[in-house]
Amino acid sequence: MSKVVARTGNEAMAEAMRQINPDVVAAYPITPATEIVMIFAKYVADGLVDTNFVAVESEHSAMSACVGASATGARVMTGTSSQGLCLMYEILPIAAALRLPIVMCDVNRAISGPINIHCDHSDTMAARDFGWLQIFSEDSQEAYDSLIQAIRIAEDPRVHLPTMVTTDGFIISHCLDRIEIVEDKEVKEFIGGDRKAANSLLDVKKPVSVGLLDLQDYYFEHRLPVAEAMKNSKKVILEVAEEFAKKFGRKYGLYEGYKLDDAEIAIVALGSTCGTAKVVIDELRAKGIKAGMLKIRVFRPFPAEEIAQALANVKAVAVLDRSDMWAGQGGQVFTEIRSALFEAVKKPQLLNYIYGLGGREIDQPMLRSVFTALQSAEKQPLVQYLGVRE
Amino acid sequence: MASLKELATRKDPLTGGHRMCPGCGAPIVVRQILLASKDPVVVVSATGCLEVSTTIFPYSAWNVPFLHNAFENAGATMSGVEAAYQNFKKKGKIDQHINFVAFGGDGGTYDIGLQSLSGAMERGHDLTYVCYNNEAYMNTGVQRSGATPRGANTTTEPAGKVSQGKVQWRKDLTEIMVAHNIPYVAQGIIGNWSDLTRKAEKAFSIRGPKFMNILQPCRLGWGYRPDATLELARLAFETCAWPVYEVENGVYKISKPKEKKPVIEYLKPQDRFRHLFKPGNEALLADIQAEVDRRWGQLLAKEAPRQGSGQ
Numbered sequence: 001m002s003k004v005v006a007r008t009g010n011e012a013m014a015e016a017m018r019q020i021n022p023d024v025v026a027a028y029p030i031t032p033a034t035e036i037v038m039i040f041a042k043y044v045a046d047g048l049v050d051t052n053f054v055a056v057e058s059e060h061s062a063m064s065a066c067v068g069a070s071a072t073g074a075r076v077m078t079g080t081s082s083q084g085l086c087l088m089y090e091i092l093p094i095a096a097a098l099r100l101p102i103v104m105c106d107v108n109r110a111i112s113g114p115i116n117i118h119c120d121h122s123d124t125m126a127a128r129d130f131g132w133l134q135i136f137s138e139d140s141q142e143a144y145d146s147l148i149q150a151i152r153i154a155e156d157p158r159v160h161l162p163t164m165v166t167t168d169g170f171i172i173s174h175c176l177d178r179i180e181i182v183e184d185k186e187v188k189e190f191i192g193g194d195r196k197a198a199n200s201l202l203d204v205k206k207p208v209s210v211g212l213l214d215l216q217d218y219y220f221e222h223r224l225p226v227a228e229a230m231k232n233s234k235k236v237i238l239e240v241a242e243e244f245a246k247k248f249g250r251k252y253g254l255y256e257g258y259k260l261d262d263a264e265i266a267i268v269a270l271g272s273t274c275g276t277a278k279v280v281i282d283e284l285r286a287k288g289i290k291a292g293m294l295k296i297r298v299f300r301p302f303p304a305e306e307i308a309q310a311l312a313n314v315k316a317v318a319v320l321d322r323s324d325m326w327a328g329q330g331g332q333v334f335t336e337i338r339s340a341l342f343e344a345v346k347k348p349q350l351l352n353y354i355y356g357l358g359g360r361e362i363d364q365p366m367l368r369s370v371f372t373a374l375q376s377a378e379k380q381p382l383v384q385y386l387g388v389r390e
Numbered sequence: 391m392a393s394l395k396e397l398a399t400r401k402d403p404l405t406g407g408h409r410m411c412p413g414c415g416a417p418i419v420v421r422q423i424l425l426a427s428k429d430p431v432v433v434v435s436a437t438g439c440l441e442v443s444t445t446i447f448p449y450s451a452w453n454v455p456f457l458h459n460a461f462e463n464a465g466a467t468m469s470g471v472e473a474a475y476q477n478f479k480k481k482g483k484i485d486q487h488i489n490f491v492a493f494g495g496d497g498g499t500y501d502i503g504l505q506s507l508s509g510a511m512e513r514g515h516d517l518t519y520v521c522y523n524n525e526a527y528m529n530t531g532v533q534r535s536g537a538t539p540r541g542a543n544t545t546t547e548p549a550g551k552v553s554q555g556k557v558q559w560r561k562d563l564t565e566i567m568v569a570h571n572i573p574y575v576a577q578g579i580i581g582n583w584s585d586l587t588r589k590a591e592k593a594f595s596i597r598g599p600k601f602m603n604i605l606q607p608c609r610l611g612w613g614y615r616p617d618a619t620l621e622l623a624r625l626a627f628e629t630c631a632w633p634v635y636e637v638e639n640g641v642y643k644i645s646k647p648k649e650k651k652p653v654i655e656y657l658k659p660q661d662r663f664r665h666l667f668k669p670g671n672e673a674l675l676a677d678i679q680a681e682v683d684r685r686w687g688q689l690l691a692k693e694a695p696r697q698g699s700g701q
């Protein structure tokens with residue numbers, strides 16, 4: 001039996017962490033993710049979890065401690081945001097290459113500079129090439145559900161990769177939302193007991209050496225399996241989502257199509273903006289405009305074939321990027337989608353909007369203006385900045 | 391304390407055939423410390439000479455569980471390993487006592503890894519951090535570190551026509567660790583196995599964070615013949631250029647040389663100090679001797695007077 005409660009994104013993630021009851025959590029405070037570990041630390045203090053909580057002195061050490069703990073076979077979690085995630089960058093690909101299924105609560109926040117504490121996706125997008133699975137959430141419910149699923153996905157022998165589940169800073173992390181919480185027992189059953197690691201650093205009778213120097217003769221071969229696992233993870237994500245839907249009724253995929261099947265114009269977005277977009281799409285539909293949306297849930301692995309197929313019959317698509325990669329050709333999501341569509345025989349005309357940097361509001365009129373522009377997409381520049389003062 | 395005979399029967403934690411330089415002191419640090427453990431050990435190493443030379447895939451010289459993560463995070467990495475161990479112990483999944491030993495060079499410990507080390511010590515993890523200190527970044531080709539002594543020639547602060555090598559005095563990491571108020575801090579050398587074994591045994595007998603700073607002559611970076619490694623370490627002790635002492639729960643115990651030799655006896659056999667012996671550098675040599683004397687005096691003053699000394 002699930003119960004309906006009011007929770008912020010951070011509270012929802014902390015609640016999922018309590019139910020997952022990991023062996024080790026190593027984390028460091030950073031706005032807006034701090035609350036997750038604060039709440040969790042209280043769970044530890046009150047004996048509600050069996051976790052050993054390591055309150056480290058930096059995010060670099062948080063991720064380093066996670067690697068050490070995970071190498072013992074422990075189930076390990078952490079949480080961070082923005083500069084904290086940036087400080088972890090060095091260790092993120094090591095965790096992936098060592099095939100350590102660490103699960104992270106990542107609250108999307110703009111990266112410095114200038115310093116800013118509000119939402120955009122620049123922190124998470126810059127971490128996209130480090131071998132971590134990346135799951136975005138539209139709201140607290142998705143964050144809660146995905147975090148529980150992430151344990152199963154990350155620890156699946158076909159995947160064995162670290163996974164981050166993200167929310168949007170403040171917009172999701174600090175806003176109260178109605179969510180359904182599953183019973184502790186059911187979460188435990190769904191996860192299926194302790195992590196089953198193939199070897200452990202603590203096995204003194206069978207000593208293993210982990211993290212060796214790999215030169216020209218082996219490094220390449222050891223990078224390849226990560227690419228393979230990332231590919232394989234798509235199937236696992238869908239399997240876990242299906243089992244989750246059967247047990248708890250909420251369905252997830254690699255992406256979600258919203259009124260997309262017959263759409264003539266559509267946007268692609270991820271995170272909290274999708275909620276606002278759904279309202280705008282409903283309005284446009286009421287006026288007879290065939291508007292729709294493709295919401296990306298899983299950014300890594302990138303569901304390129306699936307997205308290309310889903311967008312095949314749309315005339316014009318605007319990709320919304322809440323980050324700018326300063327490459328001179330649009331944002332990260334845009335370049336991925338443009339690349340995914342290159343081989344397609346049938347494909348929409350594409351536009352890119354970079355929006356919402358540093359927590360800049362994205363509202364209904366702005367999204368309406370995007371759909372209006374899509375109606376004459378051929379006249380639009382390829383990349384535009386939405387909601388910025390000239 | 392375990393006898394030499396007994397130590398010789400214990401299983402070698404680090405097998406021969408690794409790729410450290412002939413005459414390297416680092417494997418001696420590893421063997422002397424790990425052999426002192428009666429219980430199983432788990433090792434974490436920072437990136438550095440020791441790590442790259444003992445773990446070139448598909449080979450590993452380690453007969454004990456070994457983890458390398460990155461350069462600056464041996465302290466934090468071992469914190470995670472130890473936290474997981476404590477968790478498993480609490481849950482009854484493991485009952486075997488394990489000594490957790492992290493190794494880092496002076497670059498990975500004094501400089502880039504200082505924060506990670508400090509955090510691990512402050513949080514009170516039950517681990518022993520060992521700095522195999524060869525006083526420069528030897529793995530990348532003898533660059534200066536915070537541990538490099540004044541006057542030493544390094545590739546990033548070389549002796550030249552207008553410069554005499556490193557300008558600054560080295561930082562005193564051992565005292566920084568003492569200031570963490572951890573139960574055990576030791577400074578030692580290779581070249582006195584019984585002292586190092588005794589110190590390691592003591593470290594392993596204490597629960598909580600322990601730190602050992604072991605001077606390890608590097609024949610490549612210091613420039614001397616490969617068979618002089620232990621001799622040079624002993625000269626560092628005998629000249630008080632590298633005092634050997636321990637601090638147990640705040641109480642200092644200093645090993646004093648029978649006769650304190652002039653520091654030039656330690657500096658002269660090393661290429662890295664050769665330029666100091668050119669005419670015109672007498673004042674710098676005198677300066678180094680004065681600083682060694684000052685630090686030695688300062689250290690002696692920290693040792694409590696023996697009881698019954700008539701005070």
